[in-house]
Amino acid sequence: MISILKRDILLSIRSGSGFTLSLSFFFLIIILIPLAIGPENTKLQSITPGILWISALLSCLLSLDRMFQSDFEDGTLEAFLLAPVPLEGIVFAKAIAHWLTTGLAITLVAPIIGFLYGFDQSTSLWMFLALLVGTPSLSFIGAFGASITIGLKRGSLLLPVLIMPFFIPTLIFGSQTVWQASTGLQMINSFLFTAGVSAFVISLMPFAAALAINSALK
Amino acid sequence: MLLSVKNLTCSRNNRSILGNISLTLNKAQIISLYGPNGSGKTTLLKTLANILSYSEGIITKKTKEICFLGHTNCLKTNLTVKENLSFWNGIYAGDTLEKAISSLKLQDIINIPIAQLSAGQKRKVALARLVISKSEVWLLDEPYSALDKENLLLFNQAIVGHLKTNGGIIMSSHTPIEFEGAKPLNILEFKIANGLQNDPFIEGSCS
Numbered sequence: 001m002i003s004i005l006k007r008d009i010l011l012s013i014r015s016g017s018g019f020t021l022s023l024s025f026f027f028l029i030i031i032l033i034p035l036a037i038g039p040e041n042t043k044l045q046s047i048t049p050g051i052l053w054i055s056a057l058l059s060c061l062l063s064l065d066r067m068f069q070s071d072f073e074d075g076t077l078e079a080f081l082l083a084p085v086p087l088e089g090i091v092f093a094k095a096i097a098h099w100l101t102t103g104l105a106i107t108l109v110a111p112i113i114g115f116l117y118g119f120d121q122s123t124s125l126w127m128f129l130a131l132l133v134g135t136p137s138l139s140f141i142g143a144f145g146a147s148i149t150i151g152l153k154r155g156s157l158l159l160p161v162l163i164m165p166f167f168i169p170t171l172i173f174g175s176q177t178v179w180q181a182s183t184g185l186q187m188i189n190s191f192l193f194t195a196g197v198s199a200f201v202i203s204l205m206p207f208a209a210a211l212a213i214n215s216a217l218k
Numbered sequence: 219m220l221l222s223v224k225n226l227t228c229s230r231n232n233r234s235i236l237g238n239i240s241l242t243l244n245k246a247q248i249i250s251l252y253g254p255n256g257s258g259k260t261t262l263l264k265t266l267a268n269i270l271s272y273s274e275g276i277i278t279k280k281t282k283e284i285c286f287l288g289h290t291n292c293l294k295t296n297l298t299v300k301e302n303l304s305f306w307n308g309i310y311a312g313d314t315l316e317k318a319i320s321s322l323k324l325q326d327i328i329n330i331p332i333a334q335l336s337a338g339q340k341r342k343v344a345l346a347r348l349v350i351s352k353s354e355v356w357l358l359d360e361p362y363s364a365l366d367k368e369n370l371l372l373f374n375q376a377i378v379g380h381l382k383t384n385g386g387i388i389m390s391s392h393t394p395i396e397f398e399g400a401k402p403l404n405i406l407e408f409k410i411a412n413g414l415q416n417d418p419f420i421e422g423s424c425s
Contacts (some may be wrong), residue, residue, distance in 0.1 A: 002308065003304075003305050003307075003308025003309055004305075004309070006305075006308075007294070007297070007301070007305045010297065010301065011294060011296055011297065014296040014297070015296055070294070073290070074290050074291065074292055074293060074294070075288050075289075075290030075291065075292045076292045076294075078264075078267075078269050078286065078288065078292075079285075079286065079292045079347075080309075081267075081268070081269055082267055082268075082269070082284055082285060082286055082353075083309050083310065084282075084283070084309075084310065084311070085309060217269060217270075218269070218270055218271045
């Protein structure tokens with residue numbers, strides 16, 4: 001599984017679809033919002049938690065469609081079926097690689113976003129923690145979505161429509177955590193729910209995705 | 219015995235295309251599966267590899283280690299030959315990477331990205347995966363395609379090496395392969411009449 005992790009990170013760097021694309025897209029949305037609605041600090045701070053999570057979600061979507069598609073096209077996915085590594089483990093490793101190149105990269109720049117929007121240190125810290133525990137669920141749900149659109153014509157267009165509804169719990173609890181932290185309210189419950197959704201998704205989605213891949217190849 | 223098949227029926231897209239297939243692959247044996255385009259060679263190999271499901275029959279395998287090489291090469295064009303082979307070496311937890319590189323004489327292209335290789339060189343790298351896998355059974359779908367005479371000899375040496383270690387091979391091609399001791403098997407013997415016109419581009423329609 002370490003081999004898959006290493007290879008996918010390397011591929012994402014070489015193809016330019018990883019860190020740079022996701023981060024550029026994320027920063028563009030975050031920077032464009034104040035230009036569109038004006039620089040008023042209170043207004044910006046009230047909508048930032050939602051904007052932040054929607055930006056993270058859209059950035060993760062960018063490279064999802066290639067998660068299994070290139071392996072499907074070059075026959076690697078068939079070879080995986082016969083390899084002495086469980087398919088669930090392969091899905092897990094690929095989702096982790098996707099998270100490292102998108103979700104983690106976004107999480108690491110979150111404190112900069114907090115600074116740009118004038119949040120205090122405590123809010124920026126909770127923003128970082130919420131993204132750290134919440135973004136893995138985006139990659140794992142995405143892995144399931146990518147697995148059920150393998151081999152489909154226009155699968156990359158269908159993928160966001162299929163998986164967006166599954167992002168809703170993470171979006172709600174993740175943005176609530178940041179919003180409650182910024183207004184001085186108790187945010188621990190929302191944070192724990194964000195972590196809970198991630199834990200549930202990480203434990204379930206590799207099995208669901210492996211099942212979908214098996215059925216797509218047969 | 220490595221693999222045994224009894225009364226197997228193969229299907230593709232819910233349509234039975236091959237039926238009543240019985241064969242046995244023994245240790246150090248090579249079976250040459252031949253037939254025209256669209257006759258179902260790939261379907262049979264994928265069914266034996268358990269990539270495709272089958273509707274009837276029994277497949278008995280004495281080994282879990284099966285390696286399938288299809289028309290695609292399982293290589294990433296953005297990575298070099300070494301990076302691709304190291305990846306598969308990690309997947310198979312193998313220790314034969316150097317052996318695979320030297321037996322197929324890949325030293326000269328080891329640090330070149332796959333995207334810059336010719337079709338024949340890509341095929342040769344794909345064949346190296348078989349050596350790395352240490353699988354007892356190799357299922358090869360037209361492995362000689364794109365190989366020149368020199369590389370064909372190298373690959374045949376790899377085959378001989380595999381047979382010497384008591385491995386077994388089922389290899390598909392359009393005509394029976396000229397390999398000492400290879401058992402020819404015409405796939406048209408198993409064809410199910412399905413009323414389709416002869417069309418080499420529709421699988422299972424050739425008679």
